Amino acid sequence: MHVGVIFPQAEIGSDPVGIRDYAQAAEALGFHHLVAFDHVLGGNRASRPGWKAPYDHTYAFHEPFVLFGYLATLTPALEFATGVVILPQRQTALVAKQAAQVDLLTNGRFRLGVGLGWNDVEYEALGQDFSTRGARIEEQVELMRELWANDLVTFRGRWDVVTDAGLNPLPPRRGKIPIWFGGNDDRALRRLARLGDGWFPIFAPGEKGEERLERLRAYLREAGREPAGFGIDGMIQGTTRGADEWARDAEWWRAQGATHCSLNTMAGGRKGPQAHIDAIRQFREAVPLAA
Numbered sequence: 410m411h412v413g414v415i416f417p418q419a420e421i422g423s424d425p426v427g428i429r430d431y432a433q434a435a436e437a438l439g440f441h442h443l444v445a446f447d448h449v450l451g452g453n454r455a456s457r458p459g460w461k462a463p464y465d466h467t468y469a470f471h472e473p474f475v476l477f478g479y480l481a482t483l484t485p486a487l488e489f490a491t492g493v494v495i496l497p498q499r500q501t502a503l504v505a506k507q508a509a510q511v512d513l514l515t516n517g518r519f520r521l522g523v524g525l526g527w528n529d530v531e532y533e534a535l536g537q538d539f540s541t542r543g544a545r546i547e548e549q550v551e552l553m554r555e556l557w558a559n560d561l562v563t564f565r566g567r568w569d570v571v572t573d574a575g576l577n578p579l580p581p582r583r584g585k586i587p588i589w590f591g592g593n594d595d596r597a598l599r600r601l602a603r604l605g606d607g608w609f610p611i612f613a614p615g616e617k618g619e620e621r622l623e624r625l626r627a628y629l630r631e632a633g634r635e636p637a638g639f640g641i642d643g644m645i646q647g648t649t650r651g652a653d654e655w656a657r658d659a660e661w662w663r664a665q666g667a668t669h670c671s672l673n674t675m676a677g678g679r680k681g682p683q684a685h686i687d688a689i690r691q692f693r694e695a696v697p698l699a700a
Contacts, residue, residue, distance in 0.1 A: 410669060413672070419675055432487065442490055447492075451470070490521075491520070496550075502569070505556040505557060593621065607641060647676075652694065
């Protein structure tokens with residue numbers, strides 16, 4: 410199981426040096442990967458009475474493709490993953506281009522995590538239809554894989570049209586950039602079982618998590634796929650919990666057959682790069698980073 414960290418978007422600050430120091434510390438400590446969350450806009454709660462949202466405009470989100478381009482040569486061993494890019498609010502060919510460039514700059518150290526998102530504020534601002542996002546993401550995944558694999562593509566879809574055109578440069582892995590999905594409900598599980606290379610589940614260890622993982626395995630078998638070859642990147646919540654609890658969570662994910670797990674040190678009162686570096690160092694001392 411590969412062990413990585415979740416980039417502390419909302420708490421690391423905006424100093425490029427601090428961002429560099431955090432990523433280089435993660436690499437030096439032996440972590441395998443860095444996962445970055447994604448949002449383009451945050452809404453203002455004050456103008457939206459009753460709006461139930463996990464974040465608003467006061468939360469910082471660094472743009473993941475630009476972030477990974479910045480960190481690519483500063484950390485020559487880390488793998489990068491979006492966990493997840495809200496794909497249906499974006500232009501498909503542009504995301505394919507950005508992902509291909511990150512794959513090139515990192516020499517294949519990249520996983521593209523995609524999801525539907527919950528924030529209709531972003532969809533409105535980016536000119537996309539919130540209500541069709543589930544169906545659209547399936548078409549987008551198909552088109553991106555074609556664009557990554559072929560010099561020229563002709564594609565006629567419900568949302569996207571490409572007429573005898575292609576990306577240049579193509580990614581080193583020619584059509585095989587791994588696409589991982591977020592999402593937790595049955596529709597999401599069935600979709601990612603058919604289309605995905607891996608899953609970013611968001612739940613705590615326990616019986617309910619075991620049941621959901623077993624449902625995923627059943628949907629993979631229905632799709633004619635082997636569960637043992639499917640990626641799972643479980644989240645370990647750092648918050649204010651201690652090293653012993655982190656170690657138990659990591660062992661739970663390992664026992665469930667997870668291929669990856671990632672420590673999230675946000676929401677624990679830590680501010681600035683050094684506080685998060687100290688937290689991942691504490692985790693490193695308590696949890697084996699590979700098995």
